[in-house]
Amino acid sequence: xKRTIYYRLLLIAVVAAVFLYGFLAYGINLGLDLxxxxxxxxxxxxxxxxxEIVLQARERIEASLRDAAxxxxxxxxxxxxxxxxIGVPVAQRSQARAEIDKDPDWNVSPNVQGDTVDFRLxxxxxxRRAYLELTVRQAREVIEKRVDAYGVAEPTITxxxxxxxxxxxxxxxxxxxxFDRVLDLIKKAAQLELKLVHPQAGxxxxxxxxxxxxxxxxxxxxYEILAFGGRDGQSGFMVxxxxxxxxxxxLKDARRSSDPVTGRPLVSFxxxxxGVSLFGRVTGDNxxxxxxxxxxxxxxxxxxxxxKIDQESAQITGxxxxxxxxxxxxxLRSGALPAELIELENRTVGPSLGRDSIEAGMTASAxxxxxxxxxxxxxxxxxxxxxxxxxxxxxxxxVGVLGFFEATLTLPGIAGVILTIGMAVxxxxxxxERIKEELRVGKAxxxxxxxxxxxxxxxxxxxxxxTLIASIILYHVGTGPVRGFAVTxxxxxxxxxFTATFVSRTLFSLLLERREAGLSI
Amino acid sequence: MDIVRDSKIDxxxxxxxxxxxxxxxxxxxxxxxxxxxxxxxxxFSGGTLVYVKxxxxxxxxxxxxxxxxxxxxxxGVTRFDEPExxxxxxxxxxxxxxxxQDLTEQNRLLLEVLRSEFDQDRDASKADLNNASTxxxxxxxxxxxxxxxxxxxDSVEFQxxxxxxxxxxxxLRNDQGGIFSxxxxxxxxxxxxxxxxxxxxxxxxGSFNLISVESVGPKVGQELRQRARDAIMLSLVxxxxxxxxxxxxxxxxxxxxxxxxxxxHDVFITLGFFSIFYKExxxxxxxxxxxxxxxxxxDTIVVFDRVRENLRLMRRQDLATVINTSINQTLNxxxxxxxxxxxxxxxxxxxxGPVLNGFSFALVVGIIVGTYSSIAIASPIVLWWQNVLxxxxxxxxxxx
Numbered sequence: 033x034k035r036t037i038y039y040r041l042l043l044i045a046v047v048a049a050v051f052l053y054g055f056l057a058y059g060i061n062l063g064l065d066l067x068x069x070x071x072x073x074x075x076x077x078x079x080x081x082x083x084e085i086v087l088q089a090r091e092r093i094e095a096s097l098r099d100a101a102x103x104x105x106x107x108x109x110x111x112x113x114x115x116x117x118i119g120v121p122v123a124q125r126s127q128a129r130a131e132i133d134k135d136p137d138w139n140v141s142p143n144v145q146g147d148t149v150d151f152r153l154x155x156x157x158x159x160r161r162a163y164l165e166l167t168v169r170q171a172r173e174v175i176e177k178r179v180d181a182y183g184v185a186e187p188t189i190t191x192x193x194x195x196x197x198x199x200x201x202x203x204x205x206x207x208x209x210x211f212d213r214v215l216d217l218i219k220k221a222a223q224l225e226l227k228l229v230h231p232q233a234g235x236x237x238x239x240x241x242x243x244x245x246x247x248x249x250x251x252x253x254x255y256e257i258l259a260f261g262g263r264d265g266q267s268g269f270m271v272x273x274x275x276x277x278x279x280x281x282x283l284k285d286a287r288r289s290s291d292p293v294t295g296r297p298l299v300s301f302x303x304x305x306x307g308v309s310l311f312g313r314v315t316g317d318n319x320x321x322x323x324x325x326x327x328x329x330x331x332x333x334x335x336x337x338x339x340k341i342d343q344e345s346a347q348i349t350g351x352x353x354x355x356x357x358x359x360x361x362x363x364l365r366s367g368a369l370p371a372e373l374i375e376l377e378n379r380t381v382g383p384s385l386g387r388d389s390i391e392a393g394m395t396a397s398a399x400x401x402x403x404x405x406x407x408x409x410x411x412x413x414x415x416x417x418x419x420x421x422x423x424x425x426x427x428x429x430x431v432g433v434l435g436f437f438e439a440t441l442t443l444p445g446i447a448g449v450i451l452t453i454g455m456a457v458x459x460x461x462x463x464x465e466r467i468k469e470e471l472r473v474g475k476a477x478x479x480x481x482x483x484x485x486x487x488x489x490x491x492x493x494x495x496x497x498x499t500l501i502a503s504i505i506l507y508h509v510g511t512g513p514v515r516g517f518a519v520t521x522x523x524x525x526x527x528x529x530f531t532a533t534f535v536s537r538t539l540f541s542l543l544l545e546r547r548e549a550g551l552s553i
Numbered sequence: 554m555d556i557v558r559d560s561k562i563d564x565x566x567x568x569x570x571x572x573x574x575x576x577x578x579x580x581x582x583x584x585x586x587x588x589x590x591x592x593x594x595x596x597f598s599g600g601t602l603v604y605v606k607x608x609x610x611x612x613x614x615x616x617x618x619x620x621x622x623x624x625x626x627x628x629g630v631t632r633f634d635e636p637e638x639x640x641x642x643x644x645x646x647x648x649x650x651x652x653x654q655d656l657t658e659q660n661r662l663l664l665e666v667l668r669s670e671f672d673q674d675r676d677a678s679k680a681d682l683n684n685a686s687t688x689x690x691x692x693x694x695x696x697x698x699x700x701x702x703x704x705x706x707d708s709v710e711f712q713x714x715x716x717x718x719x720x721x722x723x724x725l726r727n728d729q730g731g732i733f734s735x736x737x738x739x740x741x742x743x744x745x746x747x748x749x750x751x752x753x754x755x756x757x758x759g760s761f762n763l764i765s766v767e768s769v770g771p772k773v774g775q776e777l778r779q780r781a782r783d784a785i786m787l788s789l790v791x792x793x794x795x796x797x798x799x800x801x802x803x804x805x806x807x808x809x810x811x812x813x814x815x816x817x818h819d820v821f822i823t824l825g826f827f828s829i830f831y832k833e834x835x836x837x838x839x840x841x842x843x844x845x846x847x848x849x850x851x852d853t854i855v856v857f858d859r860v861r862e863n864l865r866l867m868r869r870q871d872l873a874t875v876i877n878t879s880i881n882q883t884l885n886x887x888x889x890x891x892x893x894x895x896x897x898x899x900x901x902x903x904x905x906g907p908v909l910n911g912f913s914f915a916l917v918v919g920i921i922v923g924t925y926s927s928i929a930i931a932s933p934i935v936l937w938w939q940n941v942l943x944x945x946x947x948x949x950x951x952x953x
Contacts, residue, residue: 213688375656375768377656378767379769382604392909393906396909403897403900443837443908450916461893462886465885495854501795505787513840521847
């Protein structure tokens with residue numbers, strides 16, 4: 033046997049072994065369309081997050097101007113997300129400017145109106161982008177924590193989007209079919225705040241109007257009216273301080289526990305050291321008052337402060353079931369979402385449907401493959417084996433690459449595999465037909481084979497590269513499913529170039545070594 | 554074995570037959586596309602597609618009337634898959650207001666509506682075993698604690714124990730096709746006796762199971778449509794440029810343009826078939842259309858490649874003869890390749906199940922049309938291109 037054939041066979045064996053290892057060691061991840069699970073596309077409401085940022089900036093600027101004893105009529109946030117400082121005396125202009133410039137994220141444009149000056153602050157593009165990215169990243173981290181705590185095997189959470197920043201979060205939870213609960217867990221804002229209740233006119237009031245009336249028709253600027261309870265059977269409205277005494281940032285832990293008296297489930301939360309000292313100060317200053325526990329803008333309960341409290345834990349009560357208490361503790365532990373999540377897409381594929389489609393798909397694909405293999409053997413006899421080997425190797429490389437890259441196989445991905453198989457078979461048919469043509473014009477076997485491969489090389493190159501170009505573009509421009517198609521197709525085509533030319537040719541050489549006389553084709 | 558030997562068919566002489574046939578197909582498809590359009594699936598139009606499996610043969614009219622009585626907008630209630638599987642596909646209209654769209658809320662409502670109709674006599678204190686998920690079931694079991702483990706094992710083991718049991722129950726339900734029609738299956742299974750008792754005493758069997766719910770908001774559908782279209786258009790341009798460059802010896806851009814026109818022809822006819830049979834266009838169908846684009850371009854290139862080679866070998870012959878010869882020389886290959894891929898696609902169509910139905914339908918149509926167009930559309934265009942060029946050259950030279 034010629035040395036070169038030996039080396040070539042060795043190379044083919046190594047390639048086969050490597051990709052077989054890739055397949056066996058890593059396996060193939062099936063997409064949610066095949067194995068069942070939940071696929072969510074959530075958009076982070078960045079608009080809302082930006083509005084929040086502008087409101088915070090407004091408060092900060094107002095406070096810093098006041099601290100610096102600068103006179104002004106008003107600091108307001110405008111609907112187009114600017115902050116306006118109105119009516120600063122011209123004499124204090126540079127002082128005010130210095131205060132405003134402390135936050136470098138804003139573009140400031142002054143506007144002199146007689147003897148006063150107004151400043152208009154708009155968020156710089158880069159800062160805006162950074163805020164948006166931060167918001168999305170935080171949202172993603174919170175979701176990750178919650179999904180992990182829920183206990184899903186191999187969740188994938190990715191960012192996606194074509195806007196200013198990637199503001200869509202794709203959550204894929206294989207094997208989960210509990211769409212109700214998962215959505216609740218993921219989308220819950222979980223903003224926990226402790227707010228002091230209005231000392232004279234706290235409530236509870238049956239309606240918002242009643243609360244307003246008790247305040248003398250005018251809501252003080254630093255107070256707000258929040259809905260109360262709902263779960264306790266009791267409901268109504270309370271007047272609480274706008275600024276929270278303690279927020280979720282001071283939270284260390286939260287878990288379900290049960291009421292020592294009634295045995296009902298409730299959620300205990302624990303404060304971090306900073307939170308504990310703050311809690312002590314707030315309760316110490318307000319003995320005899322009430323402290324509202326507010327979750328997502330709704331007062332859960334408002335216990336009376338009997339004395340200064342130095343302990344680190346407190347409870348949220350309500351008519352919870354065990355599961356609800358567990359879930360609430362979970363979302364509190366994972367932190368609050370920085371912005372609302374808008375549900376764009378929600379696919380829940382039950383495992384039984386996924387399984388049916390795999391079974392049917394597998395049976396049909398196997399049948400199709402068997403038909404192709406039988407056809408090749410029938411038409412090309414011994415040379416057909418050559419084609420079958422190439423096809424097998426091609427599929428092996430494909431699954432091996434999918435394994436190594438831990439890629440996910442979806443239905444559209446299978447479409448790519450089918451096209452690959454078709455083109456692999458076609459490459460072999462092209463070669464065989466060409467060899468037969470060369471034999472027909474009277475060439476010797478060996479030179480017919482050489483000529484066949486040489487002539488067909490261009491064709492195979494052109495068909496594969498054309499399709500490869502398409503698959504690369506599809507991968508870059510396309511979304512999820514189109515991409516899945518492009519990946520398997522691209523990999524398959526490259527495998528095809530290798531098997532159709534190198535492997536097939538080696539096998540022919542081997543065949544000719546053995547049987548000099550003729551060729552069964 | 555040869556399918557055909559030394560065929561000497563003058564393909565180009567049939568070009569009017571081909572063009573006529575294509576015009577008929579294109580007009581029929583175009584007419585259907587214009588009049589009733591494509592049946593866009595929820596992937597593209599937005600909305601919700603729900604697959605419900607019933608324990609007994611479902612009454613479609615009953616489902617329709619109960620949905621009509623609710624706030625849900627049902628667009629279609631049809632049987633799905635083989636009748637004995639008792640599966641129903643319900644399509645709900647998309648939520649129009651983008652602000653208020655809450656897909657989960659809608660899904661929940663659907664579950665309630667169906668429950669109020671089909672599980673009227675349920676015991677509200679029990680949970681529905683047929684709609685319970687693994688996690689929910691595991692949690693309920695932990696509360697019930699039929700094996701009395703809470704005292705002895707620590708919380709992790711305790712949890713794992715009931716998670717494993719829950720998985721076995723759901724696995725059993727999947728084996729039953731996704732729904733228990735009676736507790737008989739539970740009784741006869743190899744589940745622990747304590748679990749069987751707990752299941753029977755604390756759960757009821759709902760008469761249906763929502764096996765799959767797919768909701769797509771309008772924004773996503775629009776974006777998917779846009780991106781899919783962009784991706785396909787750009788890849789067509791990429792292919793056009795490559796083919797034009799590689800086959801520049803066949804009259805410059807002629808080959809590239811002819812190949813792309815043939816592709817449009819194939820895609821349009823296939824979409825026309827989808828419109829005529831009003832089959833749903835889902836994302837998998839888009840993948841199938843991409844696949845047929847691949848097959849079609851492959852076929853065309855094989856013929857052009859032979860033309861390119863023969864142009865060098867047969868310098869004295871005119872282009873029509875060269876093209877005819879090339880088609881005939883590659884005819885065996887064309888028949889074999891198309892035949893085999895057709896066999897594979899057709900077996901997928903016949904046995905691939907309902908999920909793959911649209912996909913394999915596109916492939917079956919696409920392979921036939923794609924093979925046909927390489928011979929019948931792409932080749933005559935190249936010839937026509939040359940004739941136009943020749944005529945122009947002749948005119949430029951002026952009258953002799």
